[in-house]
Amino acid sequence: MSLEEEGICFHSDASDEDISRENTTDLNEIVSTPKIGMNFDSLDALFLHYKIYGRQEGFGVKKKTSRKSLNGKITFVCFSCSRARKSQPTKQNFLIPNPQMKTDCKARINATLFEDGKCKINYVVLEHNHCLSPHRSRFYTCNREISIGVQRRLELNDRAGVSVAKKFQTLVVEAGGHDKVPFLEKDCRNFVDKARRLRLGIGDAKAIHDYFMSMQAKNSSFFYMMDLDDDGRIKNVFWANSRSRALYEEFGDVVTFDTTYMTNKYDLPFAPFVGVNHHRHYILLGCGLLSNEDTNTFIWLFKTWLTCMNECAPIAIITDQDKAMKKAIEVVFPETRHRWCLWHILKKIPEKLRGYKFYEQIKNVLKNVVYDSLTKEEFEEKWGDFLNEFNLLENVWLNDLYEERHRWVPTFVIDTFWAGMSTTQRSESMNSFFDDYVNSKTSLKQFVEQYDLALRNKVEKENLANFQSFSTEILCVTHFEIEKQFQMIYTHSKFKELQHELTRKLYCNVSCKGEKDGAYYVTETLFIGDKQKEMGYNVQFNNETCEVKCACRLFEFKGIICRHALSVLIREHVKSVPEKYIVPRWRKDIKQCHTRIKVNYNEWSGSFETQRYDRL
Template sequence: MDDGTCGVQESSDMSISSDDDSIKERNENNVEVEHHHGEAQPHALLGEPELGMTFDNENDVREYYTKYAKAKGFGVMRRSSNTDANGQLKYLTLSCTRNGKTQSKSRNMLKPNPSAGLGCKAKINIARGPHGKLYLSTVILDHNHPLSPQKSQLFRCNKRLDFHVKRKLELNDRAGIRVNKNFNSFVVAADGHDNLTFGEKDSRNYLEKIRRLKLGSGDAEAVRDYFIKMQSDNRNFFSVMDVDDESRLRNVFWADARSRAVYDSFHDVITFDTTYLMNKYDMPFACFVGVNHHGQSVLLGCALLSNEDTATFVWLFQAWLTCMSNRPPKVVVTDQAKAIQNAVEIVFSDSRYRWCLWHIMKKIPEKLGGYEEYDHIKVDVGKEVYDSLTITEFEVAWLRMLEKYDIGDNEWLKGLYEHRHRWVPAFVKDAFWAGMSTTQRSESMNAFFDGYVNAKTTLKHFVSQYENALRDKVEKENIADFNSFNSTIPSITRFDIEKQFQAIYTNSKFKEFQEELTDIMYCERKLIQKEGAIETYCVPCIFHEEEFEIKCSCRHFEFRGILCRHVLCVLTQKKIKEVPPKYILERWKKNVKRKHNFIRCTYGGMDDSPVAKRFDSLCNSFYPTAEIGAMSDDSFNSLTEDLRTLQIKYTSNSSSEKNKDKAGTQEDQLQEDAPSNGAATSKSLLSPIAVRCAGRPPSLRKESKVDRLIRQAKEKKKKAELRE
């Protein structure tokens, strides 16, 4: 029976007697029988309560009256009770759930809440007799309202969550399945709501309770304890928590062991973004994202922040740098926020830094939309930014555009031109960025978490759901590794160069190479100048044959790490069969043994109780037997009979086993509640205060589907209230 209900737990030794010497009890097949002077007869239904009926304990009487009420069609509640100095029950009243007053507790008199009270007098009073037995001292059977046995399962006292139901709810919740879908799986399995002993609200309440039990009472303390446990599982798990003078959580950063190992292989390029609000404290989720050998986004650490000022970002970047063995990235991509820019210049002073091009270009309508020739201005800005191959070409075209439309006094354009080295492709494409010109990697990682968290997610629930989301990301990389190992993309040409990259690169990167290779048909192979060993082609490429040095003005290889169509055009023209190693990047190779592939992530950090582990083990052992038993009616009937025999065998010792398990569970809970590090948990840690984040307005922040639905529902409700 679920805690908090007025129902009664099953008891195998229940006995009910009355003054006429008839005793009702259960036989070995769990069928109720009534003994009359030694003669046992099957009893289909429980008899009505009678004065003087005796019971051994409170549990027996509550179980009896609840079953009686369910058969009649009304609910039962504990109305009053009294105990003596030793804690023994002296007096107890169980009544119909409709015994109260028909009075709403709502503060708004115009919107009263429904009330079940009808003043029903039906009840039983139980008192303790001189020999210690409980007996019925008062019995009132008449109700002042209709009864409905068909609706009995909806009364709170008849609702219960069996152990296997609780276990499945927990496992599905860990897998990120929403509560409504989690509950619907039970509805389908039971062939309808009527066959269930619980509702969706019961499932939701139980999961909320379990989340509190697993991670503690307070959000901040729960997150801290969770990090301590994760670090005990893997010493390479890294976490830092920033608190204020009142011991209130401000910022938190963490990275698992696998993320730290991934950085060893892919530390050249990272993006950083804070545009995703996802928990009830409105703390931005900030993530460091890199690119792996398949071109997939990989998480290199993440944080929850209480502010978006320079000091906060400096703290975060320093924590991340410490986590990554003080090895800064070669290049960093962020949005245009001034606070982030200041922090990058302080902490990552030796790194190449650029702004997200997408964030800049999307502001064009807002900043330039007021001009009459906006449509033409928008097109020309795009041409200057994307089509300029050299710095000189961009600067000439940009100044010409300002003069053409007389927009040289626009402050936004002035600021962009002043910092053009931070965002214009012609200024930054001489460095390797793994093809990233925007923080889209970070935002796609944010979107990846959409199915697991939303605006109501608490901190303690977030860390567990974070693991579920990241586990899926790791599995996608494992699948891509297997596909590159187990399959080969066929060549589409007869060039030896293609076979060279086919054998070395991962499938996804080889596809990119093939795309450039097929596009050489659009390039002219005309030699326009030759000075000694240096040849200049119109594509335009410069090729030094003796040193095998080739450069293209499009800088595709420098920017993406993949040879461009212009270079491949020249190499095929020269009948080159193999390119030197400097044009084959180690990070795109498929047969390289990388450290993070041998590290198991600390997923599933929340240990199960011993009871849950034994339950899972028994279920897994039974599945093969169940499959055999389901093959025919004979095997099904035989297995069912054997199971009934086993059930009777183990039920006979249920009382002692329950007491033993209860003691063990309490001991396990005490061990789980005990802090793993006394120094770390000696001081209470307070949850953060909900804050309003600086930087980009909330309306422009990335909004998940769940958040949007919640917002729309609130707006609809508010409009309806205004109409009323």
């Protein structure tokens, strides 16, 4: 039962008299001061009582902490003043501080919950460390609520083209003043913005449903799911055709995901799941249109996608630093390796560190620490020296990044196969691919039509790349047998990457550390602009199996054997690499299963009328 429907019943240990209130929904009602021993019929009733008390005294309230039993039921809860806890500054430029509300106020009530749902106050702190103002209580978030009736009126007026400002002024006049309205104009705007996201244009909902039905009729492997709100309106949509599902079976080990691409006039974020194929082309592994970007929405989307892909989670996923996305991944993909987009992190350096005196030096040293650390221990040492050198020990942004270093620092993630992707570049490339077909004024009805055209173009480009890898060959740049080995079996794009490693071998010098144990040290000369520097890598070689392992771990990360390992193999006169270094997902001589799937597109030329016309 909701707070608005449920009354409050309580009694104090100081008196045997029971006091009851029913339908306590008026926040202007006078309630008694919370005391130890008060009993309430439910947790909602307790919170409502404390909220009304806070309003009449002049402070806001919030839920601070709670504890659950082993069976998942709440057994303890703490409601506190909304100004509890200390402020955490987010801006690094202390000369332009933001206003802070937190004062570490200790005012609160603790309560114990029982098996029957009732609760009892067992601890009370009434004193505040800040001024109280009852006539300003209405500005606290907990006291700002828009009733269902007003929500309906706001949405109807928005459909009719009435501005939020005019409608809010009407409500103020009707209520008899701003202090009689339990919400702000800002709250009205937030509600209208959300309602617009949920509302589709004329024919949009039907167009999406008809499109999905027709695609599923042509191919039973077509998958779709629609998430509806309480009024039956579309909130979130997900779909994947049979080709995307087959692609996932072959190339679904590494996935990138981002929602930064707005595709339509309703600002519904386009949420594509993107991978790479054997040509390093970006491929669509399903996509959604979302009304929101909170944790629950992402959980719905990820679970839906997982169902579509036969409950087979990806090995690795790359996203930006979105907290809601991170929580959802932990819930739905607990075994999946989650990595943050490195590019998104580094592009925040100017915003977070520009206010420091030695900004240019800080930026360059930070990038060197990130990119040049070959081991975790080396990174830890360099990071500590970096913070001490520039007196950055108290920098909140850097400290937060360090706590999550296993999600973004290359040396912490390079032991996992990422198909060569270090950022969400693949997702952003997929977004740019759709730019030729949709824009900010595209309706959802138009989107589903243009979506087919975009995917058809993608399939044609893959077919052309398959043809080129099959019918042509890229000439070798060396006489090494290893290069010829990969020329015969790898697609053009991946063979070019191997050639790049072979040409970089020119700048590598191999020295033997121990002939018996196969330990080598490879020194590479790197050219950065007009400057050059040397980097050293330990390489381990097994003479019996011809297996080789380099400290740079390029093969583990990218699936391409590195120049350092090639240098050692060539020195040891190895003519062909072991089978383990030939990654099946890069081969051109394997028939890909997804190419056998005929994809039906929702087009006019496939209609019954068109076919009859062609026969005539």
